[in-house]
Amino acid sequence: MILHIASFRWKDEVTDDDVAALTQALTDMAAQIPVLSSYVIGPNLHLRAGGADYGVAAIVADAAALDAYLDHPAHKAVYESHLGWMIAERAAVQLPIEEGHLR
Amino acid sequence: MILHIASFRWKDEVTDDDVAALTQALTDMAAQIPVLSSYVIGPNLHLRAGGADYGVAAIVADAAALDAYLDHPAHKAVYESHLGWMIAERAAVQLPIEEGHLR
Numbered sequence: 001m002i003l004h005i006a007s008f009r010w011k012d013e014v015t016d017d018d019v020a021a022l023t024q025a026l027t028d029m030a031a032q033i034p035v036l037s038s039y040v041i042g043p044n045l046h047l048r049a050g051g052a053d054y055g056v057a058a059i060v061a062d063a064a065a066l067d068a069y070l071d072h073p074a075h076k077a078v079y080e081s082h083l084g085w086m087i088a089e090r091a092a093v094q095l096p097i098e099e100g101h102l103r
Numbered sequence: 104m105i106l107h108i109a110s111f112r113w114k115d116e117v118t119d120d121d122v123a124a125l126t127q128a129l130t131d132m133a134a135q136i137p138v139l140s141s142y143v144i145g146p147n148l149h150l151r152a153g154g155a156d157y158g159v160a161a162i163v164a165d166a167a168a169l170d171a172y173l174d175h176p177a178h179k180a181v182y183e184s185h186l187g188w189m190i191a192e193r194a195a196v197q198l199p200i201e202e203g204h205l206r
Contacts, residue, residue: 007110092151
């Protein structure tokens, strides 16, 4: 399985309402993309100093499923309507994980 | 529960051997830190264009456990001997997750 993690730092003009709208859009999107085994998103809790503004963690079966997720029209739509203009910086990584290893 | 995700972009001089040594050090460290419910680390698979060089995903029970992990002497030792000099850029986020939600 593949763990895809992404973190975002927002542009200064991004508001809490924008972030709430993004979270709703991503939640609605995830429901349309069955290859997503697990999907955790949200604003950074900032439990530690520094850090990015927002995080996504997605688990998919394999590289093909990752492409199916990231190239899905519903994902592209969220980029066009929300993420695209909000992002100042993005950092993403894919890691191999064994099923059930993250609990 | 808390999902802590971190991604790192390395300085140019970092070698594959340095990364392998870091991975071993983090693996040894995790064995000494019982608050880590789950711990997934490794170089980015680069299944998609761009992205950071390395990722960490850790699940802990709560904020206190996160501090116990990040402030643990064994974690600080890895920073001093490996991460500290390797990092060009770091992005970290903490997200609330329900037990078993990431599988």
